[in-house]
Amino acid sequence: xxxxxxxxxxxxxxxxxxxxxxxxxxxxxxxxxxxxxxxxxxxxxxxxxxxxxxxxxxxxxxxxxxxxxxxxxxxxxxxxxxxxxxxxxxxxxxxxxxxxxxxxxxxxxxxxxxxxxxxxxxxxxxxxxxxxxxxxxxxxxxxxxxxxxxxxxxxxxxxxxxxxxxxxxxxxxxxxxxxxxxxxxxxxxxxxxxxxxxxxxxxxxxxxxxxxxxxxxxxxxxxxxxxxxxxxxxxxxxxxxxxxxxxxxxxxxxxxxxxxxxxxxxxxxxxxxxxxxxxxxxxxxxxxxxxxxxxxxxxxxxxxxxxxxxxxxxxxxxxxxxxxxxxxxxxxxxxxxxxxxxxxxxxxxxxxxxxxxxxx
Amino acid sequence: xxxxxxxxxxxxxxxxxxxxxxxxxxxxxxxxxxxxxxxxxxxxxxxxxxxxxxxxxxxxxxxxxxxxxxxxxxxxxxxxxxxxxxxxxxxxxxxxxxxxxxxxxxxxxxxxxxxxxxxxxxxxxxxxxxxxxxxxxxxxxxxxxxxxxxxxxxxxxxxxxxxxxxxxxxxxxxxxxxxxxxxxxxxxxxxxxxxxxxxxxxxxxxxxxxxxxxxxxxxxxxxxxxxxxxxxxxxxxxxxxxxxxxxxxxxxxxxxxxxxxxxxxxxxxxxxxxxxxxxxxxxxxxxxxxxxxxxxxxxxxxxxxxxxxxxxxxxxxxxxxxxxxxxxxxxxxxxxxxxxxxxxxxxxxxxxxxxxxxxx
Numbered sequence: 150x151x152x153x154x155x156x157x158x159x160x161x162x163x164x165x166x167x168x169x170x171x172x173x174x175x176x177x178x179x180x181x182x183x184x185x186x187x188x189x190x191x192x193x194x195x196x197x198x199x200x201x202x203x204x205x206x207x208x209x210x211x212x213x214x215x216x217x218x219x220x221x222x223x224x225x226x227x228x229x230x231x232x233x234x235x236x237x238x239x240x241x242x243x244x245x246x247x248x249x250x251x252x253x254x255x256x257x258x259x260x261x262x263x264x265x266x267x268x269x270x271x272x273x274x275x276x277x278x279x280x281x282x283x284x285x286x287x288x289x290x291x292x293x294x295x296x297x298x299x300x301x302x303x304x305x306x307x308x309x310x311x312x313x314x315x316x317x318x319x320x321x322x323x324x325x326x327x328x329x330x331x332x333x334x335x336x337x338x339x340x341x342x343x344x345x346x347x348x349x350x351x352x353x354x355x356x357x358x359x360x361x362x363x364x365x366x367x368x369x370x371x372x373x374x375x376x377x378x379x380x381x382x383x384x385x386x387x388x389x390x391x392x393x394x395x396x397x398x399x400x401x402x403x404x405x406x407x408x409x410x411x412x413x414x415x416x417x418x419x420x421x422x423x424x425x426x427x428x429x430x431x432x433x434x435x436x437x438x439x440x441x442x443x444x445x446x447x448x449x450x451x452x453x454x455x456x457x458x459x460x461x462x463x464x465x466x467x468x469x470x471x472x473x474x475x476x477x478x479x480x481x482x483x484x485x486x487x488x489x490x491x492x493x494x495x496x497x498x499x500x501x502x503x504x505x506x507x508x509x
Numbered sequence: 510x511x512x513x514x515x516x517x518x519x520x521x522x523x524x525x526x527x528x529x530x531x532x533x534x535x536x537x538x539x540x541x542x543x544x545x546x547x548x549x550x551x552x553x554x555x556x557x558x559x560x561x562x563x564x565x566x567x568x569x570x571x572x573x574x575x576x577x578x579x580x581x582x583x584x585x586x587x588x589x590x591x592x593x594x595x596x597x598x599x600x601x602x603x604x605x606x607x608x609x610x611x612x613x614x615x616x617x618x619x620x621x622x623x624x625x626x627x628x629x630x631x632x633x634x635x636x637x638x639x640x641x642x643x644x645x646x647x648x649x650x651x652x653x654x655x656x657x658x659x660x661x662x663x664x665x666x667x668x669x670x671x672x673x674x675x676x677x678x679x680x681x682x683x684x685x686x687x688x689x690x691x692x693x694x695x696x697x698x699x700x701x702x703x704x705x706x707x708x709x710x711x712x713x714x715x716x717x718x719x720x721x722x723x724x725x726x727x728x729x730x731x732x733x734x735x736x737x738x739x740x741x742x743x744x745x746x747x748x749x750x751x752x753x754x755x756x757x758x759x760x761x762x763x764x765x766x767x768x769x770x771x772x773x774x775x776x777x778x779x780x781x782x783x784x785x786x787x788x789x790x791x792x793x794x795x796x797x798x799x800x801x802x803x804x805x806x807x808x809x810x811x812x813x814x815x816x817x818x819x820x821x822x823x824x825x826x827x828x829x830x831x832x833x834x835x836x837x838x839x840x841x842x843x844x845x846x847x848x849x850x851x852x853x854x855x856x857x858x859x860x861x862x863x864x865x866x867x868x869x
Contacts, residue, residue, distance in 0.1 A: 155544025159551040162750060170538050170546050177534040178527070184515025184828065186530050188709035188755070191519040191831055224584035224711065225732055228746040232730030262728050344747055349548035351584065351711040351749030368622050368728060370592030372585055386588040387704055389711030390522060391751060395548070468544065471551055 156493035159471035160302050160446060160484045161324065161345040167488075168405075169398035187394045192387050201388070204397035211327060211400055211408055214356055215334050221355040221375075222383045222393050226342045227252060227323055230353065231259035233373040234319055234338065237365045238294050239264035245292040245316060249308075250277045250301030251477060252321060257296070263366060269295065276478075277304040279441040283313060292316040294337055300325040302345075303475040305448030305482065306441045311335055317361060324445050326354070327403060328487055329413040337361050343392055345445070346487045347399055352392035403487065412487055419485045419494050420444035426498050432456075432505040436480065450480030451508075457481060460504055469497055516853035519831035520662050520806060520844040521684065521705040527848075528765075529758035547754045552747050561748070564757035571687060571760055571768055574716055575694050581715040581735075582743045582753050587612060587683055590700045590713065591619035593733040594679055597725045598654050598698070599624035605652040605676065609668075610637045610661030611837060612681060617656070623726060629655065636838075637664040639801040643673060652676040654697055660685040662705075663835040665797045665808030665842065671695055677721060684805050686714070687763060688847060689773040697721050703752055705805070706847045707759055712752035763847065772847055779845050779854050780804035786858050792816075792865040796840065810840030811868075817841060820864055829857055 157164040180187050183196060190197040205220050214220060223229075234256070235244060243265040246257040249272050260266045267289045270281040288295065295314040298321040300307040307325060312318065317337025326341040333339065337358045344350035355375070362376040371377050377385055406412055424442060427435045427449050436448040451457055457480055461473045474480040483497055517524040540547050543556055550557040565580050574580060583589075594616070595604060603625040606617040609632050620626050627649045630641040648655065655674040658681040660667040667685060672678065677697025686701040693699065697718045704710035715735070722736040731737050737745055766772055784802060787795045787809050796808040811817055817840055821833045834840040843857055 157545055157549055159549070159554070162548065162550055162552060162747065164549050165546065167538070170548070174534055174537040177537060178530050185517050185830075186525065188522065188530070189517055189519070189524050190522055192522060192710065194519070194831065224586070224749075225589070226584070226746040228732045229585070229730065232732065236730075259731060262730075342747065349751045350552065350747045351752060370589065370596075370622075370733075371619060372588045372592065373730075386586040387522065387702065387710040389584075389749065389752075391709045392711060392749075470545075471554065 155468040155470055156489070156496055157470050158483045158485075158489070158493070158497070160475070160482060161342070161486075162350045163345050163484055163486045164488045165349070165395070166399055166402040168402050169395065172398050173395060188391050190390065192384060192390055197390060200390075200394050200397060204393050204400065207397060207400040207404070208354070211403060212331060212333055212356070217358055217360070218333055219357050219359050219379045221357065221378050222388050223353045223355055223378065224351065224389055226353055227321055227340070228255070229373065230321070230340045230355070231256040232262070233375070234294070234296065235260040235263035236369040236373055237375045238317075238319070238338070238361060240293055240364050241366070242293045243267050243289050243291055245269035245289050245295045245314070247281065247286065247295070247297040247312070248273065249280055249306060250298060251303045252301070252323075253296070253298040256298070256321065260296075264293070267292065276436070277301060277306060278436055279438045280306050280308050283310065286312060286314070288314055288316070294319045297321070300443050300445050302446050302484070303477055305435075305437045305443045305446045307443035307445065309440065317358065324486075325443070327409055327412065328416050328445060330409045343396060345484075348392045348396040351389045352396060415491075416444045416485065416487070419489065419491055420447060422494055423447050423483065423485070423498065426501065430501070430505060431509050433501065436478065445485060447483045447485060448474060448478060448480060450474070454479065456508060463504060464497070464500055467496070467500055469500055472497070515828040515830055516849070516856055517830050518843045518845075518849070518853070518857070520835070520842060521702070521846075522710045523705050523844055523846045524848045525709070525755070526759055526762040528762050529755065532758050533755060548751050550750065552744060552750055557750060560750075560754050560757060564753050564760065567757060567760040567764070568714070571763060572691060572693055572716070577718055577720070578693055579717050579719050579739045581717065581738050582748050583713045583715055583738065584711065584749055586702045586713055587681055587700070588615070589733065590681070590715070591616040592622070593735070594654070594656065594698065595620040595623035596729040596733055597735045598677075598679070598721060600653055600724050601726070602653045603627050603649050603651055605629040605649050605655045605674070607641065607646065607655070607657040607672070608633065609640055609666060610658060611663045612661070612683075613656070613658040616658070616681065620656075624653070627652065636796070637661060637666060638796055639798045640666050640668050643670065646672060646674070648674055648676070654679045657681070660803050660805050662806050662844070663837055665795075665803045665806045666801045667803035667805065669800065677718065684846075685803070687769055687772065688776050688805060690769045703756060705844075708752045708756040710752075711749045712756060775851075776804045776845065776847070779849065779851055780807060782854055783807050783843065783845070783858065786861065790861070790865060791869050793861065796838065805845060807843045807845060808834060808838060808840060810834070814839065816868060823864060824857070824860060827856070827860055829860055832857070
């Protein structure tokens with residue numbers, strides 16, 4: 150089966166740019182004639198250091214990261230950051246958490262081990278179908294930081310604004326990083342698992358205001374101390390070399406798309422097309438409310454669990470794979486990450502129309 | 510340049526079996542006709558679950574892991590385990606550490622954050638040129654565990670016996686796992702960074718006696734709790750999928766070599782050839798003492814730093830790359846991990862002879 154016949158709507162790990170995969174394939178046994186795979190290189194070798202440095206530089210440029218902030222290439226995913234963030238920043242005090250979905254809920258629960266968590270907002274009462282407005286945020290006077298998840302992968306909602314808070318902003322951008330411009334200077338810390346818009350699973354990117362280093366609790370593991378990691382430029386130990394290399398290739402592709410500005414136009418067009426179809430459908434309904442909708446994860450359903458299951462099965466048979474919703478929500482989810490071509494959205498809508506015609 | 514022209518003696522990340530790399534290359538864009546790269550697969554998909562389960566099963570068979578023990582595929586490397594081990598096992602009490610090199614030293618230092626570290630043996634006074642004998646181990650009566658590093662990558666020493674202790678054995682096997690049979694039932698916990706004998710950097714394998722779960726300190730991050738990780742079969746969050754897939758391919762190759770028994774014969778022959786040459790040389794001398802020598806990392810030097818540097822430079826010019834010793838020790842180091850062919854050792858010795866002829 151040719152690769153082009155499948156469109157992968159997985160919420161993560163997810164579709165990667167074909168050009169990046171092709172480059173990786175061409176170099177797999179022998180990177181630039183060095184006789185080694187990138188997978189075999191010493192992380193202390195000049196050749197890998199060049200890959201590391203250039204990837205970091207490309208990311209710095211793609212997101213216009215100011216010199217006040219450091220980029221870290223880490224392991225452990227968001228779940229490790231759920232602990233690392235309070236261990237490094239809460240100082241035994243209070244932090245504000247906006248709970249708008251599953252991952253911000255988990256982050257808040259983990260932080261309770263290390264300090265006082267104040268829920269500044271929660272959308273649990275309406276099935277996390279929206280993002281709270283600035284006016285709804287109940288901010289603590291003494292918060293060490295304000296935590297939120299920019300895009301809720303499971304529910305399909307996305308913050309359309311940057312919260313205004315006195316405390317440093319800490320943001321999980323796992324599923325919308327690199328999809329639009331971000332003013333990094335407004336954040337104390339941004340982090341993202343790579344396995345959606347950046348690279349294969351196994352890499353976590355942290356972008357940190359260096360002024361926040363040095364506040365870790367005494368029992369913080371060295372591998373989770375931002376101060377230590379900044380000092381060692383992410384190489385306290387062997388980094389996830391292959392994923393860093395892949396991120397570099399994905400960033401090359403991103404630059405060809407016009408960077409994050411180009412990507413913003415593309416992702417808006419992609420999502421608008423699907424939401425427009427949903428809002429005019431007699432069979433499907435979108436989960437997230439207008440004004441809170443994610444351009445990355447479009448969640449929808451019919452009124453019947455049986456129809457939902459039939460839809461998912463029929464989609465897979467056509468090469469539209471991984472459109473089943475998360476087990477928490479049920480229904481369907483089409484993740485439209487950076488590497489999803491418009492043809493994938495068109496193919497999905499064509500199938501949705503056909504399925505609707507056959508079932509209404 | 511053809512791939513075969515380079516022999517990579519890196520201490521890690523290091524050479525991988527060519528057959529595993531070739532398989533990865535063939536499948537890179539389209540794994541078994543599914544239209545996706547392994548790098549793009551949802552970790553919750555049946556196709557990736559099959560890769561995960563089969564890799565775990567292959568490792569279980571390769572090391573004859575008993576049912577009492579669980580295999581975990583984690584992230585964060587040895588440095589994360591330096592903290593996770595005491596967080597999970599020390600219970601605020603005492604643990605015995607044998608300090609035989611850099612990594613056991615670091616492990617002991619990290620453990621001091623979580624309990625009392627008792628140094629049961631140290632070989633620092635002789636530059637870590639040997640492994641202490643059983644009789645030298647000063648064991649605590651109440652130790653929660655006994656920690657040692659089976660193979661000291663930097664110094665080139667390797668434990669030739671399994672310590673007898675009342676406390677559970679905890680062992681860092683990062684650089685000699687899968688090089689010989691191991692009686693896993695004798696260990697409470699074995700762990701290894703994958704980037705030497707197993708897979709690309711970014712995967713840490715933990716093999717744990719399940720009876721040791723549930724003792725974690727209250728502030729242990731969920732991502733470091735063995736109980737939680739066992740409960741979720743390593744998938745508390747997205748695992749390092751690509752590295753797990755690569756490990757499966759390496760284990761296929763290992764089985765073709767006769768498994769760990771076959772590998773033991775090969776690695777002994779490889780190292781013996783190089784040590785024999787060193788012991789009969791007028792120019793080079795081995796760092797590690799007979800009886801303590803590693804079959805994985807052979808450390809040696811001349812009597813001159815200038816000659817050492819010239820040796821390393823000349824080696825690289827011949828495609829014998831990464832033979833420079835660690836910055837702590839200086840000199841040279843030839844890492845002879847599983848995937849190093851005998852031809853690599855032969856080529857190294859041929860160069861060493863020539864260099865000796867020209868410099869004695």
